[in-house]
Amino acid sequence: MNVYLDKLQSSGLKITPQRQEILRVFLESNKHHLSAEEVHSKIVRRYPGLSLDTVYRNLNLLLNLGILSELNFGERKSFFELNKQEHHHHIICTKCGMSQEIDFCPLTYMDSRLVENFEIEKHSFEIFGICANCKDKKQTVETR
Template sequence: MTVMITMEELKKRLQERQCKLTPQRQIVLQVFIENHDEHLSAEEVHQILREQGSEIGLATVYRSLELLSDMDILQKIDFGDGRSRYEINKRDEKQHHHHHIICLECGNVKEFEEDLLENLEELISKKSNFNIVDHQVKFYGYCQECQKKREN
């Protein structure tokens, strides 16, 4: 289930956190709106912006991504490939975030919406007297295309 986020919603989230939506932040966020199913690195965001004719610098992209991540507008994710990736934080505070499946060959990342860990989380919470508010799961393996290539 893909949730579409609008610039107006993101602008409202920033205002709630007393943060301005500068032109640089707006064009960075627009990249995520237009690529809503992607998990983009700073370099990928910068490349997309350059292809669109933007003069924004890579350092500005990094600063914008870090600020937007710190404010929970974007979610920063580490898939173990040495680069932080980002996506719009679409979740409702009452819902867990989706999980990811990552291909070790091509690096393709897909979202997995099913939350199979609710019972385990409840058990851990009760046994440890720990208030769990979220969790993240990453599954690593080979996508269908890479499996075919590996068989040949």
């Protein structure tokens, strides 16, 4: 947590209890990717007066500082995760929304001639499909 708090402080921003709580939610969550609504629901227990708008503002601030990354899994809402040092991508179930990190980068397998005249600043790669759990449920329903 100290790394993130130091980054806030070195940017000249206050370390508010709400910002600490948002970071704590990400650090302690067993889910890697959280929506603003999920973060809010976890924090509102300790800070009942905290608005969803305040959570959004702080998530965007943490995003702009590079503390968080924003993910869009093909839904209308964004998800956020702590920016880790390791580079990763995701597979996402289109039925239940489950996401899982994959530990390799498909960009390394691309033909370098495709991007030789292009300086890549950032990229993302997500694979969408149906997870085994949802596939099993679907097959169970179809066999009835």
